[in-house]
Amino acid sequence: MSEAIRVLLADDDAIIREGLASLLNRQNGISVVAVAENGSQALRELSKQTVDVALLDVDMPVLDGIATAKEVARLYPSVAVVMLTVFEHEESLAKSLALNVRGFLTKDIPSAQLAQLIKQAHAGYSVFGPRPTQILADSYLSSGKNDPGYDDFRAQVEQLPDYLRATFDLLIQALPNKTIAKKLGLSEATVRSYISEIFTALGYTNRGELTITAIKAGY
Structure with a gap:
């Protein structure tokens, strides 16, 4: 049997914190190893033990x-961070993506579904609840596709050589390197090299910011 994913849960509402921790501990493959009532306490907990996924209240x-x-x-770069919120925080969503946060979910999500998304985040995928996904669609996709402010970005993307464009198209789908490598028949080392070339060509330093811009530009 595979080892349970170790989760830290940080939320200032004691009822939500304790209730969610209890529900998650009932899910197969999930173990809440620490809880915190604020971010400072969460960082202290992370210094004491190994955590795979941190669920953080916005x-x-x-x-x-x-x-x-x-x-x-x-x-703790190896810890996958998933943000939790009661409301649709558009600004927080954008900031989270820029920080390479692995997911953004609302607290009304069923515990069984949350457990599955935690497992996906741990596996390297980006996870978003229905409402945060809709925020992205409403705020970026419809308004940015024909926005001339992204003409330079679109021109740079179109100038990418075919081997980098294929990687770019999968990269902005928030797929982990291992999956990109498998889809393109490449080694993970080659994918990392291609992603580095893409960042240099487009002027970005992390996936989150690149993905946000790509969505705004209509990709």
Whole structure:
């Protein structure tokens, strides 16, 4: 049997925190190993034990979810971060993507579905609930496709050589390197090299910012 995914849950609402932790612990393959009531406490918990996935509430005192996610990315890059929110935070969603956060979910999601998404995030996929996905569609896809402000970006993408364009098209689908490599018949090392070339050609340093721009530009 594979080892359970170790989860840290940070939420300032004790009822939500304890209830969600209890529900997740009943799901196969998930173990909530730590809980925290704010971002500062979450970072302390991460320093004490190994965690695979951190579920962070967007709105927390002391250190909010976005600031915490930034510190997790800096201090514990192997931890997959998934943001949780009660409401549709468009600005928080964009900031989360820019930080390479692995997912953005609303708290009304059923625990069984949340468990599956945690497993996907741990496997390297980006996960979004229905409402955050709709935010992306409404805010970016429809308005950006014909926006002349993205003409330069679109021109740069169209100038990519075929081998990089194929990688770009899969990269902005939030697929992990292993999946991209399998789909293109390449080694993971080659995919990493191609992604580095794409970042250089387009002027980006991380997947989140590139994906946001690509969505805005209509890709």
